[in-house]
Amino acid sequence: MSVNMKCYDTTPCIRCFACMVGCSAENRLRLQRDDYIGVEKSDQEKMPQTYHLTPKRKEFGTFPDSRQVTAFHHCNHCEKAPCLDICPVDAIIRRPGGEVVIDHEPCIGCSSCVDACPFDVPVITDGKAYKCHGCYDRVENGLKPSCVNVCPTEAMFSGTKEEVLKEAYKRASLYTKVTGKEHIVYGADKVNDYVGSLLWVTIIPKEDLDAYQLDTDPERTVMEARNFAKSAGAVGAAAIVVGSVGHLIYWIGKRKEKVQNEEQNHG
Amino acid sequence: MAKTIKVYGNMERWFHSHLVHFVAFMIISGLPVLSHSFDFIAYGVGIPVSTLMGSQDILSAGMSFLRFIHYTSAFLLTLMAIPFVLYKLTNFTTWSMWPDKWGIKATIDGTAEMWKFYMKQEHVSFGKMNIGQKFFAQGVVLCMIVIFISGYMLIFRDMFSVEVASYARGAHAISFVLLGMLLMIHIYLATHPTNKNSYKAMFKTGEMDIDFIKDHHGIYYDKLKKEGKV
Structure with a gap:
């Protein structure tokens, strides 16, 4: 199976938020289907764990040169997903299509994924972690992800990685030509060593990366230090065991030699 | 003249003995969270737990149980540490872990003394603790403080931002790795x-032969003599 990719194009987006509504509706239906919640309750309660695509509104500049930007906050399905690596119960898996998915059955809600994610994506509710699953089951059955399915302007589109990148670069090139502003496909190339490249990319004017809160160096420095400490700790522990055994053997030999010398001197 | 003298008080011995149990529980229950290399612990615990509880995932059942053990041990250790810390704070300035002499030269001399004792088996004169023990004790106290604070921050993580909680998780793991290495050296030595006299004093009687102190811990012997204890 080829790797799947999603793309959000900021230019044709009309801020109708149908993608977010579609995402939440899809996830409520999933919870109903899996008997986690009844129909009435899922219709009445806010249930933040069902919103895997959320708006992050921010205002920039000072009046009259101010503007408001609504960024999209979602899982990027990182190439080197730190959440997947850190999960102690292997509840986070990568589907054949590349989607990073939380299996709620083994999840113990330890928040390790929350701490490892540099995009602040997973949320813990009722002792389980939730985040976008890329509608992997829809995709594996030939459907589009819910957010893509409901987008009226094709600002969200998906497909195989090759198809999406081809279309994304084509659009970015067109926008650059028409507007005179350089447009890039954020996440198509390696973002940094911590997350690698992304399977949810964004077409955006390069100058608007900050406005759309797209981090050019997403990381959790302390988690990288933690990983280093683990490796260094393993080497250190092995060195201590070898050193201790070596010292004990040396010490016993030296002791015997010393006792023999003392006996000879006294004898 | 008494042949032995009390070198470890009852409180110190009581705390150390139980600290061993709780730290062992906490290490065993924490390792599988730190690294997948220790998943076998969670699986070992998870098999009976999942059978008894009827849960499907062995690893999750084991990890949940180990988390319960980790939290319980942490809480009991905290309760146990309160009287010990209060007791130790009354004589903060006279702790054996503080250096007898400060400075680079004293550190080099102390290290050279340890080298002579452990490698050349020559007669040397230590204080109650040698420089290695002092560094160990300082390291352990520092790591324990970081582990304690970051551990409770993780338990009550809703009071902090995700980023702060992330720092707490990192600090908890890094200080544990350091503590683990220190403990390995400590257990060996x-x-x-x-060191059988010290071992016996800590775990059995609390007392040490004065002749042994005079022979191996000359600086400490002189101090005891000055205080009129021997």
Whole structure:
């Protein structure tokens, strides 16, 4: 199976938020289907764990040169997903299509994924972690992800990685030509060593990366230090065991030699 | 003249003995969260737990149980540490872990003395603790403080931002790795034949032969003599 990719194009987006509504509706239906919640309750309660695509509104500049930007906050399905690596119960898996998915059955809600994610994506509710699953089951059955399915302007589109990148670069090139502003496909190339490249990319004017809160160096420095400490700790522990055994053997030999010398001197 | 003298008080011995149990529980229950290399612990615990509880995932059942053990041990250790810390704070300035002499030269001299004792088996004169023990004790106290604070921050993580909680998780793991290495060295040297008198004093009687102190801990002997204790 080829790797799947999603793309959000900021230019044709009309801020109708149908993608977010579609995402939440899809996830409520999933919870109903899996008997986690009844129909009435899922219709009445806010249930933040069902919103895997959320708006992050921010205002920039000072009046009259101010503007408001609504960024999209979602899982990027990182190439080197730190959440997947850190999960102690292997509840986070990568589907054949590349989607990073939380299996709620083994999840113990330890928040390790929350701490490892540099995009602040997973949320813990009722002792389980939730985040976008890329509608992997829809995709594996030939459907589009819910957010893509409901987008009226094709600002969200998906497909195989090759198809999406081809279309994304084509659009970015067109926008650059028409507007005179350089447009890039954020996440198509390696973002940094911590997350690698992304399977949810964004077409955006390069100058608007900050406005759309797209981090050019997403990381959790302390988690990288933690990983280093683990490796260094393993080497250190092995060195201590070898050193201790070596010292004990040396010490016993030296002791015997010393006792023999003392006996000879006294004898 | 008494042949032995009390070198470890009842409170110190009581705390150390139980600290061993709780730290062992916390290490065993924490390792699988730190690294997948220790998943076998969670699986070992998870098999009976998942059978008894009827849960499907062995690893999750084991990890949940180990988390319960980790939290319980942490809480009991905290309760146990309160009287010990209060007791130790009354004589903060006289702790054996503080250096007898400060400075680079004193550190080099102290290290050279340890080298002579453990490698050349020459007669040297230590204080109650040698420089290695002092560094160990300082390291352990520092790591324990970081582990304690970051551990409770993780338990009550809703009070902090995700980023702060992330720092707490990192600090908890890093200080544990350091503590683990220190403990390995400590256990080796504590059970080393040359330290059997100290081992016996800590785990059995609390007392040490004065002749042994005079022979191996000359600086400490002089201090005791000055205080009129021997």
